[in-house]
Amino acid sequence: MSDGFWKTLFRSNNEKSPSKAACSKKLTFDPKTIVSDAIDEAITELGLLEMAAKPNLEVLVKRCMREGFRAVATAHRKDGAQLDKSEKKELGIRANAFMSRQAASELTEKGMESPLKAHFLTLWRADFTIDRARHLLNASQQDFGRITVISGGHKGCTICETTSENTFDPCGVSPFPPKGCVNAGCNRMFISFVDYTAARKSKMKG
Numbered sequence: 001m002s003d004g005f006w007k008t009l010f011r012s013n014n015e016k017s018p019s020k021a022a023c024s025k026k027l028t029f030d031p032k033t034i035v036s037d038a039i040d041e042a043i044t045e046l047g048l049l050e051m052a053a054k055p056n057l058e059v060l061v062k063r064c065m066r067e068g069f070r071a072v073a074t075a076h077r078k079d080g081a082q083l084d085k086s087e088k089k090e091l092g093i094r095a096n097a098f099m100s101r102q103a104a105s106e107l108t109e110k111g112m113e114s115p116l117k118a119h120f121l122t123l124w125r126a127d128f129t130i131d132r133a134r135h136l137l138n139a140s141q142q143d144f145g146r147i148t149v150i151s152g153g154h155k156g157c158t159i160c161e162t163t164s165e166n167t168f169d170p171c172g173v174s175p176f177p178p179k180g181c182v183n184a185g186c187n188r189m190f191i192s193f194v195d196y197t198a199a200r201k202s203k204m205k206g
């Protein structure tokens with residue numbers, strides 16, 4: 001995916017003149033740094049990967065939308081010189097499981113407890129944050145743009161379950177997983193849409 005494509009998705013809010021009904025407040029995040037911020041949050045909150053993994057994750061996360069984060073994480077573990085049999089055994093993984101020296105070096109002590117999931121979960125968490133941010137930005141740039149929350153298949157997270165199907169103004173809402181969400185990869189999705197009923201009412205008022 002070219003950088004140009006990525007930039008278009010995260011065009012600065014200022015490049016389009018803000019319209020009166022689009023956003024009552026400011027966005028809670030900076031679209032220019034959200035990719036980096038989402039990765040920081042996922043690394044810090046999950047604690048499975050070292051911060052040194054960030055440059056690799058920045059490249060990998062851009063492929064997630066097209067390839068899926070599970071496939072992208074596996075490809076990263078597969079890419080490059082592999083740990084030998086005894087090193088894999090020490091790490092507690094199957095001899096035929098992929099684990100490159102690079103990927104292994106990115107694991108924290110906590111990450112070493114689930115070495116085959118560490119990259120996958122960190123990418124999942126960051127990718128969903130970026131996707132929510134994309135929808136928030138998109139809605140904020142439209143007249144009467146709104147957000148609907150979908151918590152697809154969420155288990156054990158009351159915050160995510162109770163806000164499912166709620167509708168929000170895109171501004172003032174955080175793209176990050178809610179504090180206290182028990183899931184490593186939070187499944188909360190935001191879908192942007194235009195509230196045509198409100199738009200029509202406003203037009204009638206003149």
Ligand SMILES: [Zn+2]
Binds near residue numbers: 154186188
């Ligand atoms: Zn959640």
